[in-house]
Amino acid sequence: MLSNQSEQFIVELRMYLMSKGKRDKDIDEIVDQLTDHLHQAEKEGKSVAHITGDSPKTYMQRLGQEMDFDKKQTILLVPQTILLMMAFFSFTPAVAGTFSLSILGLISYVVMGIIGIVIYGVIVVKVLPKLFHSKWFYGILIGAFIIVTGTFVVIMFIEEGMNSEPFFVASPLQNNLIAVACIAIFIATALYIKAWFPVLIALFLSIAPLGQRFVPEHINKDPFWITVTIVISVLISIGVAVFLMIKWKKKKTA
């Protein structure tokens, strides 16, 4: 097992090289080598700083400079991102059992897709690599996610207000199939970037619509159950916060 710092360095290195459009095979090779190196170095009581020198960021850049840019793969990244965005947009309604398509909805999907890709693209390639070792890293990522999702929700409300006629309404079976397809895309993405956050975000997104679909209406409106739900959510939030705090402290002291 690698220490937290080593683990983080490896993940950041992979994201950095991927965002710079390096070839997967090359990335795997250097990541494998450094993982092996860190394993052995840690056995001898050395830290990440022994390997990376004073600035991990400079070190990542120097590795990147020696690696070729993979044009084909970078072009493929765009449809991959579009697929992922579509999966995120379709997942919640599909799980809730209310997936439908209208012309206006389709247009807003496309517009949001483009805006989303531009925002995420700029953030992943330009902003995040500069903030790898800053506490702002996740803050900005979450902020961008909230802004993009928020804009989408607003567009969705406007669209609903305009009452545009859907030309496709999914049956329960189709809803399930769409949801399964989305889950497959999330897992594939997670495996591809070797990080679990797409699946975690999907899990998080699915809580509310799952409730909407499967909890009977009389329970849904019962003040007692509403109170229970709120209490449980608050407890879970506190639990997660405490867990993150402990992890963060460990990392700081280690």
Next chain:
Amino acid sequence: MSTSSQMLKGLLDGSLLALIAKGETYGYEIIHKLQDHHFPIISEGSIYPVLMRLQKKNYVSTTTRKSPSGPKRKYYHITQEGKEELENFHAQWKALSQGVTSLLEGGDH
């Protein structure tokens, strides 16, 4: 970057080539061997950009095998082109080090 680390950066390519010429080796072992020779390195990771460069220039070839401890390990060996480059480096270094030593330690003439 300090003068000494600039200097090292220039010499690391040839030095790693010389080390690989002594027999097949891999990343962490290279560090140990460099230490055995009291070779001053800036940071352990600094060998990897150099190894990538040597491989790209075809001075070394690689094979990946399972290591005794489990994960895959990439082993480096020298190629014919690498051997020729090493001879160049050796000759240049000889001339350079003689010149620098003579300048630093020689008299005032």
